[in-house]
Amino acid sequence: MFELxxxxxxxxxxxxxxxGLATMGLNLIWGVMRVVNFTHAEFLTLGAYTAYWAWVLIGxxxxxxxxLSALLGFVIGIxxxxxxxxxxxxxxxxxSTLVATFALGIALAELMKVLWTADYRGVxxxxxxxxxxxxxxxxxxxxTFISCIIIIVIVYFILYRTxxxxxxxAVIWDSGAAAICGVNVKTTLALGFALGSVLAFIGGSxxxxxxxxxxxxxxxxxxxxxxxxxxxxxGLGNPWGALIGGLILGLLEQISPIVLGYFPGIExxxxxxxxxxxxxxxxxxVMPEGILGRRR
Amino acid sequence: xxxxxxxxIVKRFGGVTALKDVSIDIYENEILGLIGPNGSGKTTLVNVxxxxxxxxxxxxxxxxxxxxxxxxHLRCRMGIARTYQVTRPFNNLTVLENVxxxxxxxxxxGKISVEEAKKLAENIIETIGxxxxxxxxxxxxxxxGRKRLELARALGSEPELLLLDECLAGLTPSEISEMxxxxxxxxxxxxxxxxxxxxxxxxxxxxxxxxxxLHEGVKIAEGKPEDIASNIKVAEVYFGDRDLAFKFVKx
Amino acid sequence: MGDVGDxxxxxxxxxxxxxxxxxxxxxxxAYLEIVYYILFLMVISQSLNIIxxxxxxxxxxxxxFIGIGAYMFALLVVQGxxxxxxxxxxxxxxxxxxxxxxxxVLRLRGPFFAICTLCTVPAxxxxxxxxxxxxxxxxxxxxxxxxxxxxxxxxxxILLLLSIAATVLTLxxxxxxxxxxxxxxxxxxxxxxxxxxxxxxxxVIAFILSALFPGIAGGVVAFKIFWVMPETVIDLSWSIExxxxxxxxxxxxxxxxxxxxxxxxxxxxxxxxxFPGLQLLIFGLLVVAIISIAPEGIIGLLRSRFKRLRDFLI
Numbered sequence: 001m002f003e004l005x006x007x008x009x010x011x012x013x014x015x016x017x018x019x020g021l022a023t024m025g026l027n028l029i030w031g032v033m034r035v036v037n038f039t040h041a042e043f044l045t046l047g048a049y050t051a052y053w054a055w056v057l058i059g060x061x062x063x064x065x066x067x068l069s070a071l072l073g074f075v076i077g078i079x080x081x082x083x084x085x086x087x088x089x090x091x092x093x094x095x096s097t098l099v100a101t102f103a104l105g106i107a108l109a110e111l112m113k114v115l116w117t118a119d120y121r122g123v124x125x126x127x128x129x130x131x132x133x134x135x136x137x138x139x140x141x142x143x144t145f146i147s148c149i150i151i152i153v154i155v156y157f158i159l160y161r162t163x164x165x166x167x168x169x170a171v172i173w174d175s176g177a178a179a180i181c182g183v184n185v186k187t188t189l190a191l192g193f194a195l196g197s198v199l200a201f202i203g204g205s206x207x208x209x210x211x212x213x214x215x216x217x218x219x220x221x222x223x224x225x226x227x228x229x230x231x232x233x234x235g236l237g238n239p240w241g242a243l244i245g246g247l248i249l250g251l252l253e254q255i256s257p258i259v260l261g262y263f264p265g266i267e268x269x270x271x272x273x274x275x276x277x278x279x280x281x282x283x284x285x286v287m288p289e290g291i292l293g294r295r296r
Numbered sequence: 297x298x299x300x301x302x303x304x305i306v307k308r309f310g311g312v313t314a315l316k317d318v319s320i321d322i323y324e325n326e327i328l329g330l331i332g333p334n335g336s337g338k339t340t341l342v343n344v345x346x347x348x349x350x351x352x353x354x355x356x357x358x359x360x361x362x363x364x365x366x367x368x369h370l371r372c373r374m375g376i377a378r379t380y381q382v383t384r385p386f387n388n389l390t391v392l393e394n395v396x397x398x399x400x401x402x403x404x405x406g407k408i409s410v411e412e413a414k415k416l417a418e419n420i421i422e423t424i425g426x427x428x429x430x431x432x433x434x435x436x437x438x439x440x441g442r443k444r445l446e447l448a449r450a451l452g453s454e455p456e457l458l459l460l461d462e463c464l465a466g467l468t469p470s471e472i473s474e475m476x477x478x479x480x481x482x483x484x485x486x487x488x489x490x491x492x493x494x495x496x497x498x499x500x501x502x503x504x505x506x507x508x509x510l511h512e513g514v515k516i517a518e519g520k521p522e523d524i525a526s527n528i529k530v531a532e533v534y535f536g537d538r539d540l541a542f543k544f545v546k547x
Numbered sequence: 548m549g550d551v552g553d554x555x556x557x558x559x560x561x562x563x564x565x566x567x568x569x570x571x572x573x574x575x576x577a578y579l580e581i582v583y584y585i586l587f588l589m590v591i592s593q594s595l596n597i598i599x600x601x602x603x604x605x606x607x608x609x610x611x612f613i614g615i616g617a618y619m620f621a622l623l624v625v626q627g628x629x630x631x632x633x634x635x636x637x638x639x640x641x642x643x644x645x646x647x648x649x650x651x652v653l654r655l656r657g658p659f660f661a662i663c664t665l666c667t668v669p670a671x672x673x674x675x676x677x678x679x680x681x682x683x684x685x686x687x688x689x690x691x692x693x694x695x696x697x698x699x700x701x702x703x704x705i706l707l708l709l710s711i712a713a714t715v716l717t718l719x720x721x722x723x724x725x726x727x728x729x730x731x732x733x734x735x736x737x738x739x740x741x742x743x744x745x746x747x748x749x750x751v752i753a754f755i756l757s758a759l760f761p762g763i764a765g766g767v768v769a770f771k772i773f774w775v776m777p778e779t780v781i782d783l784s785w786s787i788e789x790x791x792x793x794x795x796x797x798x799x800x801x802x803x804x805x806x807x808x809x810x811x812x813x814x815x816x817x818x819x820x821x822f823p824g825l826q827l828l829i830f831g832l833l834v835v836a837i838i839s840i841a842p843e844g845i846i847g848l849l850r851s852r853f854k855r856l857r858d859f860l861i
Contacts, residue, residue: 284662
């Protein structure tokens with residue numbers, strides 16, 4: 001029993017951390033420019049495919065392919081921002097960016113299907129398993145977790161020790177005041193979006209470690225729900241909220257199938273996402289700003 | 297007869313108490329001016345009366361009925377209408393359609409057809425002087441047009457109590473006197489009671505039957521315009537110059 | 548006599564388009580397919596228009612209503628019920644579900660409403676698979692029950708009827724008190740409330756109405772594909788196509804989605820033929836173009852450019 005709990009907590013934290021990292025971009029983009037990036041899931045998928053092709057073509061494992069994902073994420077983020085997002089930021093209809101990013105997401109998914117077919121692909125990177133008294137854990141998971149922490153620390157440094165980070169935080173707090181203080185808001189927004197998309201790509205690459213066979217153009221659908229639950233529960237405007245939300249969801253996904261297993265009429269692994277959806281609704285109704293969001 | 301009683305209303309927003317135990321009576325057929333420095337809680341009070349905010353404690357009583365928890369749309373149908381300080385027209389709807397909305401959903405809710413509402417709207421628009429803009433989208437109106445539209449739309453629901461929130465702000469002097477004429481006419485012809493939040497002293501002093509003064513969420517004075525003008529507390533808080541106030545009243 | 552002229556003007560556009568569609572459907576099987584899909588798009592976008600065009604609420608989960616209708620259809624047909632009756636019941640059940648979802652979700656504003664409705668699509672899929680409802684992931688096959696009754700012409704004309712019904716509903720809505728109230732709350736929620744609009748009631752009614760026709764259309768889809776599974780009948784791309792067409796044609800107008808559906812499908816077909824694979828990227832750009840250049844859709848553009856056409860384009 002004790003081993004079970006430890007196993008749950010360990011897996012929950014390790015996987016939750018990556019979920020959190022993968023979602024940080026979503027929270028950041030919302031915080032900076034009040035845009036819900038409905039393309040987020042497809043950025044994740046693209047990150048996953050980057051890891052796949054890096055593995056197949058160059059032999060890089062997912063962690064080693066992080067710089068590549070980051071670069072791609074940055075380029076695509078900047079492109080997306082300047083072609084689409086920026087034009088729509090000031091339109092009177094607040095839904096413009098929602099519809100545009102949603103359409104872009106679907107377009108990207110179909111593009112991936114055309115380019116790489118709908119076949120499921122995987123990165124079978126395995127380094128063995130550590131067996132401890134109370135739990136066993138694949139070594140790759142540990143490396144992934146460590147890289148995750150490192151990246152989070154890097155993001156922390158960027159946000160709190162660089163001018164760029166300060167300008168992002170300023171714009172999150174009050175873009176008008178930031179502009180008056182000399183912050184180039186447009187560039188900040190662009191780089192903020194790019195950072196968000198970089199995080200999504202990296203998250204996608206790392207998630208591959210947990211999905212030995214599951215990469216396909218439509219994997220975004222699964223992460224759509226997950227990421228929004230994480231983002232909203234944690235607090236949309238706050239990137240650290242994503243981490244908290246990620247941990248919560250990570251733990252939920254470990255605990256829930258076990259509890260649901262006692263109900264005969266239910267398929268536990270598929271029902272858990274539905275539970276997370278119920279949580280999403282409850283949080284949206286009761287505490288829409290989430291755990292770390294700004295109180296209205 | 298007291299039309300509306302505001303009883304001991306307290307409204308807090310986080311750490312700020314916008315209204316601290318405010319009580320005001322509004323009598324039928326009067327024009328009550330509500331003045332006070334910026335941030336004193338005037339608009340918040342109107343929001344509480346119309347139901348946009350729920351108070352933390354206290355009651356709003358309209359014609360002997362406790363409406364404190366009543367949703368805004370029902371208060372409108374009972375006869376309470378308001379204009380907004382920063383105008384909020386239904387942008388993509390024409391002036392005519394804007395007024396039709398409140399006619400269809402106000403006092404005659406469920407009892408009037410769209411064609412009849414259209415005719416009524418046209419009448420109101422003519423009274424207010426916007427008939428040239430009847431079919432223009434309201435987002436294209438200038439400042440004066442918007443203020444008049446706010447008023448026209450509020451009148452559409454056939455209110456007994458009209459809450460005007462700085463309906464003269466941003467208007468030129470001639471526009472102001474036109475608006476004041478319209479307001480006086482409304483009060484006399486339609487027997488509507490009016491609560492008027494205003495910063496323009498000469499306007500509010502001349503038009504109001506009584507005046508209430510709010511300062512930092514507290515009502516510090518209430519009475520006839522002359523009395524308010526000579527009130528020491530009010531002078532300290534607001535006018536700074538008692539003689540100037542008297543001159544306004546004499547005019 | 549002027550009145551008859553006015554009435555004719557209003558409906559001429561619709562009549563022309565429908566006649567064109569019926570005629571095209573008789574040309575060949577291939578054309579029938581296209582007309583089928585155009586009519587399907589008309590139904591789902593016209594119904595979405597009620598909540599999105601009039602009410603300003605972007606329901607990204609509109610596809611769920613189609614899925615519910617499809618599943619109800621399948622469950623009833625398997626029990627031996629007449630397929631056409633099953634379709635109608637599918638629509639009714641879809642409306643009931645809309646009511647239940649609506650009273651919860653319609654309290655949310657703007658982006659939160661969008662996020663929540665978007666997430667209902669995967670959520671309902673997981674509910675079906677996870678709760679092992681109606682066959683779970685494997686779904687329900689209908690060959691045994693419907694094989695012989697299948698007639699593509701009948702299905703297409705059912706969609707035609709649905710499209711006409713949805714359009715009539717939208718036309719009636721645009722001159723009804725509910726229509727005015729919806730447009731008001733779309734523009735400014737609080738100002739609508741203080742003008743007497745019961746925003747909650749209006750939103751819920753609009754939501755229920757918007758679910759009826761997709762529900763019935765879901766039955767048609769199920770009939771066509773014979774195998775009802777979460778992935779096949781709850782398809783996110785239907786949501787985006789409906790939203791796109793409403794925006795392309797013109798939110799809140801009755802003829803907007805009609806024209807929008809025709810143009811969209813024709814464009815999509817042409818692109819598929821000449822630029823296979825790229826059609827969706829171009830499609831993404833199309834969305835951006837519409838939103839930035841013509842936020843009022845094609846109808847909006849036409850109405851402001853050609854004032855004389857105003858009476859024809861409602």
